[in-house]
Amino acid sequence: xxxxxxxxxxxVLIRQEETxxxxxxxxxxxxxNDVIYQEGGIQIHDFAKxxxxxxxxxxxxxxxxxxxxxxxxxxxxxxxxxxxxxxxxETPRQIVPNTxxxxxxxxxxxxxxxxxxxxxxxxxxxxxxSATCDVACLQALSxxxxxxxxxxxxxxxxxxxxxxxxxxxxxxxxLLEKLTNRAVENELLxxxxxxxxxxxxxxxxxxxxxxxxxxxxxxxxxxxxxIIPLTKEVEVAYLVSRSE
Amino acid sequence: xxxxxxxxxxxVLIRQEETxxxxxxxxxxxxxNDVIYQEGGIQIHDFAKxxxxxxxxxxxxxxxxxxxxxxxxxxxxxxxxxxxxxxxxETPRQIVPNTxxxxxxxxxxxxxxxxxxxxxxxxxxxxxxSATCDVACLQALSxxxxxxxxxxxxxxxxxxxxxxxxxxxxxxxxLLEKLTNRAVENELLxxxxxxxxxxxxxxxxxxxxxxxxxxxxxxxxxxxxxIIPLTKEVEVAYLVSRSE
Numbered sequence: 372x373x374x375x376x377x378x379x380x381x382x383v384l385i386r387q388e389e390t391x392x393x394x395x396x397x398x399x400x401x402x403x404n405d406v407i408y409q410e411g412g413i414q415i416h417d418f419a420k421x422x423x424x425x426x427x428x429x430x431x432x433x434x435x436x437x438x439x440x441x442x443x444x445x446x447x448x449x450x451x452x453x454x455x456x457x458x459x460x461e462t463p464r465q466i467v468p469n470t471x472x473x474x475x476x477x478x479x480x481x482x483x484x485x486x487x488x489x490x491x492x493x494x495x496x497x498x499x500x501s502a503t504c505d506v507a508c509l510q511a512l513s514x515x516x517x518x519x520x521x522x523x524x525x526x527x528x529x530x531x532x533x534x535x536x537x538x539x540x541x542x543x544x545x546l547l548e549k550l551t552n553r554a555v556e557n558e559l560l561x562x563x564x565x566x567x568x569x570x571x572x573x574x575x576x577x578x579x580x581x582x583x584x585x586x587x588x589x590x591x592x593x594x595x596x597x598i599i600p601l602t603k604e605v606e607v608a609y610l611v612s613r614s615e
Numbered sequence: 616x617x618x619x620x621x622x623x624x625x626x627v628l629i630r631q632e633e634t635x636x637x638x639x640x641x642x643x644x645x646x647x648n649d650v651i652y653q654e655g656g657i658q659i660h661d662f663a664k665x666x667x668x669x670x671x672x673x674x675x676x677x678x679x680x681x682x683x684x685x686x687x688x689x690x691x692x693x694x695x696x697x698x699x700x701x702x703x704x705e706t707p708r709q710i711v712p713n714t715x716x717x718x719x720x721x722x723x724x725x726x727x728x729x730x731x732x733x734x735x736x737x738x739x740x741x742x743x744x745s746a747t748c749d750v751a752c753l754q755a756l757s758x759x760x761x762x763x764x765x766x767x768x769x770x771x772x773x774x775x776x777x778x779x780x781x782x783x784x785x786x787x788x789x790l791l792e793k794l795t796n797r798a799v800e801n802e803l804l805x806x807x808x809x810x811x812x813x814x815x816x817x818x819x820x821x822x823x824x825x826x827x828x829x830x831x832x833x834x835x836x837x838x839x840x841x842i843i844p845l846t847k848e849v850e851v852a853y854l855v856s857r858s859e
Binding site for chain 1: 630633634637640641644657658659660666669670673674676677678680681682683686700701704740742743746747751813814
């Protein structure tokens, strides 16, 4: 197994911040369009869930065929996906095989909590565009949060004895505390708010009150309230499942 | 038919600048990965074209089913797409029905000219991610360039007599000149370079020489060399095809 370096992983996470912020800003262009999240809100033959889920599922089927989900840093939101049409890619193993998938939770939080705070209330009939943005947001969030597996592996390798002790004594609170680096988290929140300020500008010189597409504090709070805690939940789940 | 207002259309174009710039910056994260543009570079059963095209085609099939291409501001890159599973959306007609589609040209320019200037040479094996970014870039470029139809319609309505005279005398150079507003174009190029400077920052404090993901001048030159001229080509084609 290839040894992971925490510094390299942090660089990946920092680059993913742009992807997440861009995706959220794109979704914020459109209104909430609640109907796309309602089961049966838009009738789809042979599909019981909502329109946004339908587009996500169909997109995942396409991506499954080009082997997206054979990569250990990618996790589908739906089961029942077709087999890849490409031969497997040989890559060095970096984490221990596992079946941890937090997408169900990510999906629920996205619809119930994120959409209402990033989008204006209302319906602008841009259903396809909104659902396309949902796919981009969910994939970016899922990738980032599941990167916790890599972070956890790197931290484990740095201090295996302590992690094994916490793990075998089923001390999940202790694991969470040991995994937490508040200085890094605070730095991240400042950096994300700064990026959101830079990227989220509305270029609307005539209306300075409407200066940001999404308030930079909102983007930072999405990290603080959901992205960071969920990433750490993945880290704990990974370590709990990891055998020595 | 609903009357188009040029100021409203310009707002849409300005918002599309973010989408285009974000998409190009995302693609620039990955190397050129030439193999994804080579026919047979990656073997795909029952598909003769390249891997990037395959992902675009499969994505278009999904989007066709959710009626993306029934909207007069959306144009597919591939024919032979499935019928929508959703009932048609009744929208006020804003432009005259037409079959103008510049995507073949946009696609060629993207692969031959844009990819080499936005991506570093080389192969990082991120084929799926690169092709996913290609889809986002191509769709954003296509939408913007074909918006020329709306721009042309609004300009036509402002001065129908002159446009009709140029059109009936088959004076395409005259049409192009009449459609051109150099002040607006220059303003656009400055604005795009400014946005690219803001969004494209690398947040790499340790390496100031590598300050931008894509040089802002490159993004402005993509607008100057391809996006603006192609949009105007669409405008001319639309007016030529338009009957009084």
